[in-house]
Amino acid sequence: MYYVELLIxxxxxxxxxxxxxxxxTMVYGTFRFINFAHGELIAWGAYGLLLFMLPPLSLSFAAAxxxxxxxxxxxxxxxxxxxxxxxxxxxxxxxxxxSIGASYVLRSxxxxxxxxxxxxxxxxxxxxxxxxxxxxxxxxxxxVAAAAASFAALHWLLRKTRIGKYMRAFANNxxxxxxxxxxxxxxxxxxxxxxxxxxxxxxxxxxxxSNLDPFMGLSGLIKAFAAVLIGGPGNVFxxxxxxxxxxxxxxxxxxxxxxxxxxxIAFAIIFLLLLFRPQGLFAGRTGVx
Amino acid sequence: MxxxxxxxxxxxxxxxxxxxxxxxxxxxxxxxxxPNGSGKSTLFHCLxxxxxxxxxxxxxxxxxxxxxxxxxxxxLGIARTFQFARVLPFMSVRDNLLAVAPGQSGERLRxxxxxxxxxxxxxxxxxxxxxxxxxxxxxxxxxxxxAGHLSYGQQKLLEIGRLLIARPKVVLLDEPSxxxxxxxxxxxxxSIKELSRQGLQFFIIEHNMSVISQLCSRVLVMDAxxxxxxxxxxxAQKSQRVIExxxxxxxxxxxx
Amino acid sequence: MDYLLHIAIxxxxxxxxxxSLNLQLGVSGLYNFGQVAFFAIGAYASAILSTGGAPIxxxxxxxxxxxxxxxxxxxxxLLRMRGDYFGIxxxxxxxxxxxxxxxxxxxTGGPMGIPAIPRPEWLGMAPTSLVQFLVIAAALAxxxxxxxxxxxxxxxxxxxxxxxxxxxxxxxFARDVxxxxxxxxxxxxxxxxxAGALWAHYLTYISPNDFTVQTTILxxxxxxxxGKGTIAGPILGAGLVMVIQEALRFLPLAPELGxxxxxxxxxxxxxxxxxxxxxxxxxxxxxxxx
Numbered sequence: 001m002y003y004v005e006l007l008i009x010x011x012x013x014x015x016x017x018x019x020x021x022x023x024x025t026m027v028y029g030t031f032r033f034i035n036f037a038h039g040e041l042i043a044w045g046a047y048g049l050l051l052f053m054l055p056p057l058s059l060s061f062a063a064a065x066x067x068x069x070x071x072x073x074x075x076x077x078x079x080x081x082x083x084x085x086x087x088x089x090x091x092x093x094x095x096x097x098x099s100i101g102a103s104y105v106l107r108s109x110x111x112x113x114x115x116x117x118x119x120x121x122x123x124x125x126x127x128x129x130x131x132x133x134x135x136x137x138x139x140x141x142x143x144v145a146a147a148a149a150s151f152a153a154l155h156w157l158l159r160k161t162r163i164g165k166y167m168r169a170f171a172n173n174x175x176x177x178x179x180x181x182x183x184x185x186x187x188x189x190x191x192x193x194x195x196x197x198x199x200x201x202x203x204x205x206x207x208x209x210s211n212l213d214p215f216m217g218l219s220g221l222i223k224a225f226a227a228v229l230i231g232g233p234g235n236v237f238x239x240x241x242x243x244x245x246x247x248x249x250x251x252x253x254x255x256x257x258x259x260x261x262x263x264x265i266a267f268a269i270i271f272l273l274l275l276f277r278p279q280g281l282f283a284g285r286t287g288v289x
Numbered sequence: 290m291x292x293x294x295x296x297x298x299x300x301x302x303x304x305x306x307x308x309x310x311x312x313x314x315x316x317x318x319x320x321x322x323x324p325n326g327s328g329k330s331t332l333f334h335c336l337x338x339x340x341x342x343x344x345x346x347x348x349x350x351x352x353x354x355x356x357x358x359x360x361x362x363x364x365l366g367i368a369r370t371f372q373f374a375r376v377l378p379f380m381s382v383r384d385n386l387l388a389v390a391p392g393q394s395g396e397r398l399r400x401x402x403x404x405x406x407x408x409x410x411x412x413x414x415x416x417x418x419x420x421x422x423x424x425x426x427x428x429x430x431x432x433x434x435x436a437g438h439l440s441y442g443q444q445k446l447l448e449i450g451r452l453l454i455a456r457p458k459v460v461l462l463d464e465p466s467x468x469x470x471x472x473x474x475x476x477x478x479x480s481i482k483e484l485s486r487q488g489l490q491f492f493i494i495e496h497n498m499s500v501i502s503q504l505c506s507r508v509l510v511m512d513a514x515x516x517x518x519x520x521x522x523x524x525a526q527k528s529q530r531v532i533e534x535x536x537x538x539x540x541x542x543x544x545x
Numbered sequence: 546m547d548y549l550l551h552i553a554i555x556x557x558x559x560x561x562x563x564x565s566l567n568l569q570l571g572v573s574g575l576y577n578f579g580q581v582a583f584f585a586i587g588a589y590a591s592a593i594l595s596t597g598g599a600p601i602x603x604x605x606x607x608x609x610x611x612x613x614x615x616x617x618x619x620x621x622x623l624l625r626m627r628g629d630y631f632g633i634x635x636x637x638x639x640x641x642x643x644x645x646x647x648x649x650x651x652x653t654g655g656p657m658g659i660p661a662i663p664r665p666e667w668l669g670m671a672p673t674s675l676v677q678f679l680v681i682a683a684a685l686a687x688x689x690x691x692x693x694x695x696x697x698x699x700x701x702x703x704x705x706x707x708x709x710x711x712x713x714x715x716x717x718f719a720r721d722v723x724x725x726x727x728x729x730x731x732x733x734x735x736x737x738x739x740a741g742a743l744w745a746h747y748l749t750y751i752s753p754n755d756f757t758v759q760t761t762i763l764x765x766x767x768x769x770x771x772g773k774g775t776i777a778g779p780i781l782g783a784g785l786v787m788v789i790q791e792a793l794r795f796l797p798l799a800p801e802l803g804x805x806x807x808x809x810x811x812x813x814x815x816x817x818x819x820x821x822x823x824x825x826x827x828x829x830x831x832x833x834x835x
Contacts, residue, residue: 033629034629034633082819083819083822083823086823087822087823090822090826091628092628092629093576093628093629093632094822094826095822096576096629096632096633097576097765097769097818097822098818098819098822098823100578100762100765100818101762101766101814101815101816101817101818101819101821101822102815102819103815104759104762104811104812104814104815104818105811105812105815105816105819106815107811107815108807108808108809108810108811108812108815109808109812111807111808111811112805112808112809112812115804218758222637222640225633258648260644260647260648261644261648263640263644264641264644267637267638267640267641267644268637268641270633270634270637271622271634271637271638271641274626274630274633274634274637275622275625275626275634278626278630337717338716339713339716358716358721359713359716359717360715360716360719360720360721360722361719363716363717363718363719364719368717368718369717370717371713371714371717375711375713375714377706377707377710377711377714378710379706379710379832380703380706380707380710384703387700387703388703388704388706388707389707389714389718391718391719393700393704394700395699395700395701396699396700396701396704396725397701398696398701398728398732401695401696401699401700401701402692402695405695408699408700412700451718455718455719
């Protein structure tokens with residue numbers, strides 16, 4: 001039973017990692033750079049919800065959710081406009097350094113606005129259900145459900161809608177898509193809004209599950225990055241599998257190694273995959289980049 | 290003497306270089322011509338170690354080169370240029386030469402700290418050499434300019450200068466005249482001839498037939514990865530097989 | 546007076562640290578975002594040895610050697626990667642080192658860190674004398690900076706720049722690219738180890754919190770601001786950043802305002818990093834002007 005519980009909490013965390021990873025992998029797939037500031041979209045989503053739930057607005061959890069996701073999307077679009085777009089013709093490492101700077105700005109702004117200590121939401125969802133003898137919290141169910149719904153919607157969007165087809169075209173071959181005159185501006189907005197919104201949703205769920213911490217973005221980023229690498233950079237549904245794998249691997253590992261080394265797993269995965277299979281575990285061909 | 294036997298290189302299903310054998314006997318300057326995509330540059334990559342050939346053997350004056358890394362092949366005396374000029378834009382023209390000079394003791398950490406005088410002495414000697422080379426190439430007024438500020442033709446000339454300071458035995462030149470204005474082509478040809486008089490052996494890919502005819506006593510012709518002709522340029526221009534190769538791909542304009 | 550000395554000591558340490566990164570990021574084009582790992586290794590090595598009773602001089606020497614070995618070791622996998630992948634993998638490496646420090650309590654004291662690290666008394670003054678520490682740190686830093694500068698100007702540094710600009714040309718002219726990069730990483734790690742050891746002996750207390758990504762960002766700012774690839778750039782950059790950062794700490798502010806200083810500084814530093822990338826990637830001192 002102990003292992004089943006670990007597995008379930010692993011899948012639940014993995015579901016949030018997958019949500020974190022969507023934006024990171026889409027930005028890499030479409031614009032070919034690693035956005036180090038992506039983690040702060042997770043944190044700002046989580047803290048944004050708190051902002052709207054506290055006075056003076058004092059919205060309910062349900063009412064505050066949408067504006068929190070929107071706040072994160074606005075921050076994403078603003079960062080893109082100010083920091084990344086002027087550098088779009090530069091080397092990937094240059095944009096990476098700029099995004100490291102942007103992450104520092106956003107993280108510091110968070111600390112300025114909310115202070116450095118841990119926070120929690122003024123509501124609590126502490127219920128549990130019993131699934132065949134295994135205790136599962138409501139928040140864990142919400143995590144899995146949110147990820148399932150999000151990825152189903154994402155699948156529909158990418159396959160069935162016009163904007164989704166444009167997004168896939170730009171991810172496949174940005175130059176060709178531009179030559180065909182496909183709307184880059186719309187794709188750019190869609191990529192950043194979707195990525196930031198899902199990251200913020202994941203951040204909120206993590207905030208419900210544990211606490212709000214100004215450094216939650218940084219740790220979320222690491223998990224997301226590992227998930228992206230497992231799935232193959234640019235591969236949205238690969239990132240889902242990657243997120244779930246990391247979540248379960250981390251949680252199951254606590255049964256054998258010291259919990260202090262839980263985070264080590266994501267770092268080791270990142271290191272080893274960059275070394276041996278930077279195109280992802282599931283990519284068939286080599287030389288994608 | 291550079292000798293290649295049965296060199297073959299494939300990419301996926303495409304055979305870019307197909308069982309090519311040749312020897313750069315005593316000819317000082319050998320040309321390598323053929324229509325676009327016939328595998329000339331790929332052959333150069335194989336000869337210089339940038340591509341590992343799938344099959345075949347390479348040797349320089351009896352020393353086997355097969356399977357060696359590019360820097361090792363280069364250390365044994367084969368230098369090369371690339372299809373487009375590749376100077377170091379942020380370094381001065383003179384430093385571009387110094388950076389590639391061979392056998393510098395100052396590249397070893399130990400010598401830098403424990404034999405600084407020897408390092409300085411060698412550096413001064415190299416600077417003298419570099420200045421002489423720049424004078425020979427008539428680049429001396431630009432000695433301190435960042436190489437990125439040079440015209441494309443001057444950059445190609447600077448690449449020749451790098452070969453001069455590196456003192457290889459064999460030089461692989463990939464299109465030395467492409468994109469260069471006629472006055473500078475003249476200068477480049479003059480330098481190549483001078484170097485070949487000094488004993489350097491050249492193997493040159495070139496589309497400009499006037500350049501080939503002025504330099505090469507012997508040409509090799511490639512088509513679709515294969516070596517289809519060896520002999521003088523005049524003979525090549527009469528060879529039915531060579532004419533078909535050029536006509537077949539519609540690039541016979543290269544003959545004008 | 547003491548706080549001026551404090552600022553000077555911090556600046557001197559970060560000058561060595563920034564110059565060490567410069568040999569990789571600036572001169573060789575190796576975007577190492579995990580340089581803080583070697584800083585940490587140097588700090589922990591010297592702290593563990595000296596608190597264990599070894600003479601401080603010997604501990605610092607050992608710290609340099611251990612850091613250099615770590616650089617050599619990690620260069621093997623890292624040098625198989627390029628560009629942004631190298632950067633992220635090196636960052637992951639640094640975080641793994643931090644997690645080791647956090648968890649291997651028997652050696653590092655875990656999250657509590659290592660307290661009571663001794664300060665040198667080599668000039669015959671009391672270990673509390675900041676003047677004494679500054680003199681020692683400045684002398685060692687001057688030695689390290691001079692060494693790095695000599696290397697950068699020597700044919701060794703020129704070859705590294707050749708490799709940075711065009712690896713293929715370097716190979717075509719008989720340069721063993723990986724061997725040169727490995728040497729650069731090794732020397733750079735050694736210098737970072739020295740900086741870390743100085744830091745440990747100055748602060749007399751270290752913990753894993755000192756070696757986070759935040760430190761990496763600060764270091765990156767020092768180097769990019771001053772001008773990567775130059776000799777004076779990291780010295781200027783580290784001086785400026787440390788003076789600003791440490792001077793702000795001593796502003797006579799009410800506690801509720803004082804709390805805001807660090808986040809505001811973070812916003813400004815991060816924004817400067819972004820702005821530099823957009824407007825002046827070469828930093829205050831551009832490479833060609835040197």
